[in-house]
Amino acid sequence: MTNTQTNNHQENSIQKELNFSDKVLEKIASQTAHSIDGVLSLNGGAISNLTDRFIDNPTKGVNVDNDDDKLSFELKAILEYGKPAPQIFDRIVNSIARSVKEMTGKEVDKITLNVDDLMTNAEWKKQQSGNSKNEEAKETE
Numbered sequence: 001m002t003n004t005q006t007n008n009h010q011e012n013s014i015q016k017e018l019n020f021s022d023k024v025l026e027k028i029a030s031q032t033a034h035s036i037d038g039v040l041s042l043n044g045g046a047i048s049n050l051t052d053r054f055i056d057n058p059t060k061g062v063n064v065d066n067d068d069d070k071l072s073f074e075l076k077a078i079l080e081y082g083k084p085a086p087q088i089f090d091r092i093v094n095s096i097a098r099s100v101k102e103m104t105g106k107e108v109d110k111i112t113l114n115v116d117d118l119m120t121n122a123e124w125k126k127q128q129s130g131n132s133k134n135e136e137a138k139e140t141e
Contacts, residue, residue: 030059033062072109079117080118
């Protein structure tokens, strides 16, 4: 029993600090949101779209404000047409809050979802195949 108390005392005397970059927090939110049925894409603004042509950006469409351990996320998304956006949003909020808490120990204070578009799965797939053809054409020029 004395050893246990000593070990606890030693652990308590160590100052601990665990920090996460905004990119890590954004990545957790992005990957979590992408796993929700009804979320077709998270998309950023024009500058984000420009840089994404050259690099794979796993945090596209997600911004975090990390102020005094109060985390606020803002997401821009394309949702699937015909599916209930409020229910999708509730799943996004609950899943992101749970994932962030499990992986970082931090509490999420606010999540904002801006829906930029609604598309059917067929429209989404057609747009994606068109985008990849456009990218291939630009790379061969």
